[in-house]
Amino acid sequence: MKFSVYQVSRQGGRPRNEDRMGYAYTRESGLLVLADGMGGHPDGAMAAQLALQTFSAYFQKTAHPTVREVPEFLSSATLAAHHQIIRYAAEKGMLDTPRTTLVAAVVERKHMHWVHCGDSRLYLVRSGELLIRTRDHSYLEQQALLGRNTQQVNRNILFTCLGSPAKPVLDIGGPVHLQQGDRVLLCSDGLWSTVNDKEIAFELALHPLEHAVPELVELALKRGGPRCDNVTVLAMDWQTPDEFEATGVVPQEIDEGVFASTIESGEADPSIEDLDDAAIERSIAEINEAIRRTAQRNA
DSSP states (O other): OEEEEEOOOOOOOOOSOOOOEEEEEEEEEEEEEEEEEEETTHHHHHHHHHHHHHHHHHHHHHOOOSSSSSSHHHHHHHHHHHHHHHHHHHTTOOOOOOOOOEEEEEEETTEEEEEHHHHHOOEEEEETTTEEOOOSSSSHHHHHTOOOOOSSOOOTSSSOBBSSSOOOOOEEEEEOOOTTTTTEEEHHHHHHHOOHHHHHHHHHHSSSSSHHHHHHHHHHHHHGGGGGOEEEEEEEETTTTSSSEEEEEOGSSTTTTTTTTSSSTOOOOOOOOOHHHHHHHHHHHHHHHHHHHHHHOOO
């Protein structure tokens, strides 16, 4: 397994950057993950950070050195991230939960699976053609798929995310067999809201990652203007030559049992468990009780 990675995150015109991204890998498996903390709710950056830390910890716990049951891992890790955000809010006695979108991919045995919740996206470009693009969990995308007029629909309205009181809706995709030169890109809506799918595919096909990714980010910032959203991109070039032009990763060169991660505080968390519906409901009950107690104190 061989790949190169390039990542950029820019604050844009917002008061803070609430996007988070990172990757982790073992000898035979790799994880890419990106989260976009949602404005309009408290601690969006914390929700995104918790999501990344949970994924990294779950990956470290599971990949020995492969994940094996990748769809189950993606589902469990996403629900665990949701649970961690709910628990954080309950412990802080918050009236509203932090929330985040998320997109993540696992690559191993020359195949890729992915999961997403919200409107952070995954793109797969092969031989200059856009092969895969995730569909947003938004009312805009929903109406567009139904062939309805979307001119009056706010693209920012999502019907699911991590950290909301309702159990999140997840889309899990794959497996896709990766081929030499495939480009995979994960991004927040700060990119795709101003740079369209064709432009993203064209730039990825035309230039090496260390040129294509900054070009796309700068284009999004320029078009977004003074009030541009955070723009975050994490891209991977699969099975690149030995002379890497971006950050080269050759996991076979590390010892078996070694775990590497760019995600802060990604050590295994003993509190992470395999979550079922009952565990999620307990978490929601915890935060509802915290809200009730806070309301009583303020009365």
